[in-house]
Amino acid sequence: TSVLSNTAPRQKTQLEGIRQKVFIDRYSLKDTSGQPMEQHPEDMWARVARGIASVEETDEKRAIWQERFYDALSDFQFVPGGRILAGGGTGHQVTYYNCYVIPSPDDSRQGILDNLKVMTEIMARGGGVGINLSTLRPRGSYIKTVNGTASGPCSWAQLYSVATGDVIQQGGSRRGALMLMLDDTHPDIEEFITVKKKPGMIEHANLSVCVSDAFMKAVKDDADWQLTWQGEVRKTLKARHLWDLICKSAWESAEPGVVFMDRCNKEANTWYYENIRCVNPCGEQPLPEWGVCNLGALNVAAFVTNGEMNWQRLAEISKVAMRFLDNVIDATGYFFDENREAQLGTRRTGLGTMGLADALIKMRVAYGSAASIPVIERIYSTIRDAAYEASIEIASEKGSFPRFESDKYLQGKFIKRLPKTLQEKIKKHGIRNAVLLTQAPTGTTSLLSGVSSGIEPVFDFAMIRRDRTGEHILYHHLLQEWRDAHPNEPTPSYFVSSKDLSPEEHVRVQGTIQRYTDASISKTVNAPNSHTVEQVEDLYRMAYEMGCKGVTYYRDGSRDAVLTRIEDE
Numbered sequence: 001t002s003v004l005s006n007t008a009p010r011q012k013t014q015l016e017g018i019r020q021k022v023f024i025d026r027y028s029l030k031d032t033s034g035q036p037m038e039q040h041p042e043d044m045w046a047r048v049a050r051g052i053a054s055v056e057e058t059d060e061k062r063a064i065w066q067e068r069f070y071d072a073l074s075d076f077q078f079v080p081g082g083r084i085l086a087g088g089g090t091g092h093q094v095t096y097y098n099c100y101v102i103p104s105p106d107d108s109r110q111g112i113l114d115n116l117k118v119m120t121e122i123m124a125r126g127g128g129v130g131i132n133l134s135t136l137r138p139r140g141s142y143i144k145t146v147n148g149t150a151s152g153p154c155s156w157a158q159l160y161s162v163a164t165g166d167v168i169q170q171g172g173s174r175r176g177a178l179m180l181m182l183d184d185t186h187p188d189i190e191e192f193i194t195v196k197k198k199p200g201m202i203e204h205a206n207l208s209v210c211v212s213d214a215f216m217k218a219v220k221d222d223a224d225w226q227l228t229w230q231g232e233v234r235k236t237l238k239a240r241h242l243w244d245l246i247c248k249s250a251w252e253s254a255e256p257g258v259v260f261m262d263r264c265n266k267e268a269n270t271w272y273y274e275n276i277r278c279v280n281p282c283g284e285q286p287l288p289e290w291g292v293c294n295l296g297a298l299n300v301a302a303f304v305t306n307g308e309m310n311w312q313r314l315a316e317i318s319k320v321a322m323r324f325l326d327n328v329i330d331a332t333g334y335f336f337d338e339n340r341e342a343q344l345g346t347r348r349t350g351l352g353t354m355g356l357a358d359a360l361i362k363m364r365v366a367y368g369s370a371a372s373i374p375v376i377e378r379i380y381s382t383i384r385d386a387a388y389e390a391s392i393e394i395a396s397e398k399g400s401f402p403r404f405e406s407d408k409y410l411q412g413k414f415i416k417r418l419p420k421t422l423q424e425k426i427k428k429h430g431i432r433n434a435v436l437l438t439q440a441p442t443g444t445t446s447l448l449s450g451v452s453s454g455i456e457p458v459f460d461f462a463m464i465r466r467d468r469t470g471e472h473i474l475y476h477h478l479l480q481e482w483r484d485a486h487p488n489e490p491t492p493s494y495f496v497s498s499k500d501l502s503p504e505e506h507v508r509v510q511g512t513i514q515r516y517t518d519a520s521i522s523k524t525v526n527a528p529n530s531h532t533v534e535q536v537e538d539l540y541r542m543a544y545e546m547g548c549k550g551v552t553y554y555r556d557g558s559r560d561a562v563l564t565r566i567e568d569e
């Protein structure tokens with residue numbers, strides 16, 4: 001299937017319907033008058049493969065990797081993040097990074113405005129931004145210079161949100177994406193948990209509570225919990241009171257999310273040199289201040305034929321994808337020196353997946369069932385091992401990431417769970433990338449690729465389409481294929497939609513994949529409308545105990561427009 005090989009030229013792919021529209025609108029290269037110059041994905045694959053191979057050192061290597069990259073991209077086997085697909089090989093000075101965390105603002109009006117400026121510069125170029133606002137003094141604190149009182153982080157959060165929604169959205173085609181976080185010890189945390197309930201408040205940011213291990217222990221022990229500012233206790237309450245508030249709010253309105261931040265730091269491969277304070281807007285990337293990450297997804301459904309996963313091919317393409325994402329770090333533009341410095345020291349990549357649900361259907365395994373767990377483990381351990389193998393190989397060729405310190409890196413919790421052979425190879429050759437793996441939502445790129453998004457189950461197998469001739473039921477393509485082949489037979493049980501799953505099954509899949517993922521995971525745990533607040537508390541506890549780094553929860557009917565949000569990502 002290579003573009004450069006001597007086999008008979010293949011006819012170019014003609015995408016249909018929404019896939020072609022997404023391709024033309026979002027990814028096809030445009031001329032200066034905005035006319036698309038690429039009509040087929042092959043044109044895009046060739047451009048991106050050439051662009052990302054161009055940072056290799058010699059003509060020979062450029063040629064080899066251009067061909068391998070094209071092969072991996074073809075038929076949407078490996079799908080880089082949308083920014084790379086749109087910008088790769090164009091020569092345009094755009095950023096290929098989706099994920100950014102910027103420093104917490106200085107606790108002053110000037111500090112906040114400087115911080116907002118950094119945020120808007122990144123968003124204008126299409127990056128999603130995460131900010132932990134815990135540096136801002138609580139509402140009601142005295143401000144000496146103006147002899148007044150502070151409005152607190154929740155009211156500043158509204159300014160960040162309005163800047164994201166009203167300023168950025170009008171500029172470009174992409175929406176700005178913002179994550180705002182607050183620590184579980186901040187005196188304004190109760191206000192933060194409930195602030196979105198006020199009409200018009202913070203409509204353009206995702207909110208998540210930064211949850212510590214000490215807090216989770218206090219909840220378990222039914223202990224007191226102190227809210228503090230600069231070491232001074234401002235309020236003491238029951239940890240369970242705060243926990244109830246978080247769970248009740250998620251139950252009512254799907255916000256805020258929780259991020260187990262101590263867990264993120266303790267598990268991080270970078271534990272010995274950086275402090276992770278926040279996550280990007282969809283939650284898959286815990287990052288230090290100025291940290292960035294570039295994304296790419298293996299379309300695992302593309303490796304299944306006749307019910308069988310081609311494990312060898314999955315591993316091969318995972319390795320090529322790793323090389324590709326490492327090259328992206330050198331091919332992208334940077335517009336803040338702080339980002340360049342942070343990333344060139346760490347070389348963080350986010351290799352993830354899409355099409356998991358479709359892959360399981362093709363393998364006739366019910367997503368979330370007990371039988372699915374070993375299959376999921378095999379998929380994600382295959383990818384993990386191949387990615388680490390590739391990063392070690394690149395290190396022996398091009399050098400380890402500059403902040404690599406063998407003894408410390410090998411003490412990392414995640415690293416210690418790698419197969420011993422990989423640990424030995426890291427010791428011998430080093431490793432090119434500090435952090436390699438993530439699971440992003442892959443909203444628009446999975447639409448382009450025609451498969452289920454990220455690690456999510458299929459949302460619905462039947463959709464109603466209305467046109468001049470009336471209403472038509474449109475089936476998921478795998479279900480339609482099955483129906484065509486087996487008319488009048490009952491639908492097999494492996495056609496599982498997110499609504500068929502219990503919330504615990506959602507969490508079990510997330511927790512399983514987390515064990516093989518060194519960064520974090522974006523996943524929505526869907527619950528039926530009848531779910532209770534107590535059940536949410538048990539569910540979150542289960543997620544914590546299974547090793548998840550965060551949870552986002554959505555109770556059916558608790559709020560609308562969740563699907564549109566996924567597509568906008």
Ligand code: 5AD
Pocket residue numbers: 206207208256257258281282283441522523524552565566569
């Ligand atoms: N924290 C983390 N992720 C979030 N998402 C939405 N809100 C939050 C939040 N507060 C993510 C969901 C979904 C994606 C589109 O956005 O997990 O997968």
